[in-house]
Structure formats: C-alpha cells, structure tokens
Amino acid sequence: MKTAPPVVRERDLREQIRTLTNVYGWRTAFASRGLRARALECLFTARELPAAPQVGSEEVASALTISEIVIDPTIQIRRGNHEQTVRRYEESFDKLPPIDVFKTPDEGYLLADGFHRVAAAQRLGKRQIDAVVHRGSRDDALEFAVVSNTKNADPLSEEERDEGIRRLKQLHNDWPNVRIAKAMSVSDQTVGRVFRADLVGRALVTGSRGVEIAKKPSILSEIAASSRNTWGPLAEAASKREWTRDETRLAVQNLKSDRVPQTVKRDILAGRADPVAVNEKGEFAIPTGAIGRKVKELRKHDVLLALYRALEVAGQLQHLDMAKLADAVAEDGRLSRVTDEVESQVEIWKELLTALKRVKGRKLEVVS
Numbered sequence: 001m002k003t004a005p006p007v008v009r010e011r012d013l014r015e016q017i018r019t020l021t022n023v024y025g026w027r028t029a030f031a032s033r034g035l036r037a038r039a040l041e042c043l044f045t046a047r048e049l050p051a052a053p054q055v056g057s058e059e060v061a062s063a064l065t066i067s068e069i070v071i072d073p074t075i076q077i078r079r080g081n082h083e084q085t086v087r088r089y090e091e092s093f094d095k096l097p098p099i100d101v102f103k104t105p106d107e108g109y110l111l112a113d114g115f116h117r118v119a120a121a122q123r124l125g126k127r128q129i130d131a132v133v134h135r136g137s138r139d140d141a142l143e144f145a146v147v148s149n150t151k152n153a154d155p156l157s158e159e160e161r162d163e164g165i166r167r168l169k170q171l172h173n174d175w176p177n178v179r180i181a182k183a184m185s186v187s188d189q190t191v192g193r194v195f196r197a198d199l200v201g202r203a204l205v206t207g208s209r210g211v212e213i214a215k216k217p218s219i220l221s222e223i224a225a226s227s228r229n230t231w232g233p234l235a236e237a238a239s240k241r242e243w244t245r246d247e248t249r250l251a252v253q254n255l256k257s258d259r260v261p262q263t264v265k266r267d268i269l270a271g272r273a274d275p276v277a278v279n280e281k282g283e284f285a286i287p288t289g290a291i292g293r294k295v296k297e298l299r300k301h302d303v304l305l306a307l308y309r310a311l312e313v314a315g316q317l318q319h320l321d322m323a324k325l326a327d328a329v330a331e332d333g334r335l336s337r338v339t340d341e342v343e344s345q346v347e348i349w350k351e352l353l354t355a356l357k358r359v360k361g362r363k364l365e366v367v368s
Contacts, residue, residue: 089120098130196224
C-alpha cells in the first residue's frame with residue numbers, strides 16, 4: 001500500500017529550496033520563470049513541494065553502506081554519469097538529498113535515482129550514504145529511474161528522453177501516449193513522434209534500405225512525417241547526401257508542398273538534389289547545410305589542384321641546369337632564404353611520398 005507524501009515543514013521546505021539553489025544555481029535549479037515562481041510560492045507560503053514519483057511502497061529513510069547497493073547501469077536512464085555533475089556534487093555533498101533505492105526480493109538494494117551522488121560519495125571515500133528505501137520490484141526501479149529524472153535540474157538529453165519514453169511503454173504496454181507524456185513531462189505529440197520514428201526504423205531495417213540512417217533517431221522522426229512509400233528513398237537520400245535533421249525536415253516539407261515542382265521532388269527522392277527553402281514569393285534558396293558541404297568539396301578540390309600544379313612545376317625543374325639556377329638565386333640575393341625553403345619543401349615531399357606509398361600498399365592488399 002502506498003503511503004501519502006509527508007507534509008513538509010516550513011523550515012525543512014526552505015532548506016530544500018536553498019539546497020537546490022546552492023547546488024545548481026537559482027536559474028539552473030528552476031530553469032523556467034514558472035518554476036521559479038512556484039519555488040518562491042513554496043518558500044514564502046510553506047506549501048508542499050511536488051511529491052516524488054509514487055512507485056513501489058513503504059518509503060523508509062535509512063543510511064546504507066555503499067557496498068551493499070547494487071549499481072546497475074541498465075537501470076540508469078542516462079547514457080552515463082556527467083563528470084561535471086559528479087564534481088559539483090563532491091563540493092556540496094553534505095547538502096544533497098538522499099538517493100532512492102528499491103529493496104527487491106531477489107537483487108537486494110537496487111539504485112534507482114542518485115547515480116551521480118553515489119559516484120561523488122565513492123570519490124570522497126565515504127562508506128555510507130543516506131537513502132530512501134522503497135519496497136518493490138526491478139520494474140519499479142526501472143520506472144522510478146525514468147520518472148525521477150524528468151524533473152531533474154540536469155535535464156535528460158533528447159536521446160535519453162526518447163529512451164525513457166520507450167522504457168515506460170515496455171513496462172506499461174497498455175498505457176496510452178497521453179499517460180506516458182504526463183509521466184515524462186512532455187507532450188503526447190513528442191511521444192507519438194518517438195514511436196513513429198521506431199516504426200520507420202523497423203521498416204527500413206526489414207527492407208534492407210537506409211540501414212545506416214536507421215541508427216539516427218532524430219532523422220527517422222522527421223522521415224516518419226512523410227508518406228510511408230517515401231520512407232526508404234528519403235532514408236537513402238539523407239544518408240547519401242549527409243542531411244542534417246533540419247534538412248531532412250525540409251525535404252519532407254518539399255514533398256508535401258504544391259509550390260515545389262515535381263521534377264525537384266523526384267530529384268530529392270532519388271538523392272540527386274538537396275531540399276530547397278521556398279520564400280513567400282515562391283523563390284527557391286539552398287539550405288546553409290548544403291552550401292557548407294559544397295564549400296568543403298570545393299576546398300578539397302582546391303587542395304588537389306594545388307598539388308597537381310606543384311607536380312607540374314617540379315617536372316619543369318628537371319629540364320633546368322641546377323648549378324646555373326643556384327647561381328641565379330645567389331645573384332638575386334635570396335640564397336639563404338631559398339635554401340631554407342627548399343629544405344622544408346623536401347621534407348614535405350618525403351611525407352607525401354610516404355603517405356602515398358602507404359595508401360598504394362593498402363589498395364594492393366585489397367586487390368590481392
């Protein structure tokens with residue numbers, strides 16, 4: 001049976017808010033203006049702070065030996081600990097709230113929330129740490145790890161948030177998107193977009209098309225907004241032309257727009273062209289990402305052109321009398337300078353020759 005959240009005393013309440021402020025900073029701990037207003041309201045009216053996620057039952061405060069806590073990375077919703085956060089917690093460890101663990105029948109004390117705090121305690125050489133002990137299952141710990149981090153001052157990344165959405169769906173297959181959205185503190189449109197992206201990814205892998213792009217959820221979420229028959233061609237075009245998320249979104253918009261000619265749409269789907277931006281006058285413009293890639297290609301071409309020109313000039317030198325050329329340089333008063341430059345150029349050519357031979361060797365190995 002779940003116990004009701006305790007009423008927070010005014011003194012304890014103010015101390016919690018001061019702790020958040022000291023550890024994270026006022027603007028970081030209460031990122032939005034609305035949250036800051038809520039914190040001030042709590043501070044001056046002594047009303048209850050938002051309750052922790054109600055998962056499991058029988059919450060008991062306790063000091064646990066760190067060695068008896070099971071630290072399972074698969075429970076943590078984050079990709080890993082943030083070094084900056086661990087260091088910050090080391091400096092203010094005594095002011096941090098207790099961690100949350102779940103006492104399970106089979107696995108003991110499973111850490112659900114407080115991975116950074118435990119890491120800070122270990123670095124400080126502490127043997128014990130304050131904890132709130134919940135009675136529940138491994139699934140309860142998995143759920144708590146997600147929900148407790150949705151309101152953290154150190155926000156989840158987009159990938160971590162999406163993984164949290166997927167985890168809640170796996171734990172509660174009967175939950176509608178609205179309920180998952182409420183638990184994750186996001187919109188139900190965001191939840192739907194994550195599931196559509198997963199659907200696109202499965203379709204692409206099943207059809208052996210766009211396998212590489214299937215590893216990029218942000219691109220898949222944009223492709224999911226297009227019609228199903230364009231998923232494969234769009235994925236291949238995005239991979240081939242190295243589109244960003246914004247460019248992929250623009251490509252989908254181009255396919256839906258009546259202002260974009262059919263020839264352009266066919267070229268986009270075939271990977272022969274990048275998406276175009278259309279202004280109010282119906283004029284086309286190339287996205288900045290596409291321009292940047294073109295400039296990169298041109299720079300690469302310029303470097304190769306410079307090399308070929310240098311080789312051409314070096315070939316012309318073979319037909320000259322080197323002794324007479326050296327005398328001419330001396331008469332021009334640049335003997336020392338040209339000598340130093342030639343020596344440095346020789347080293348450059350040696351390095352280039354070594355690199356070319358290395359590549360040539362690899363090519364021969366592939367052929368053989």
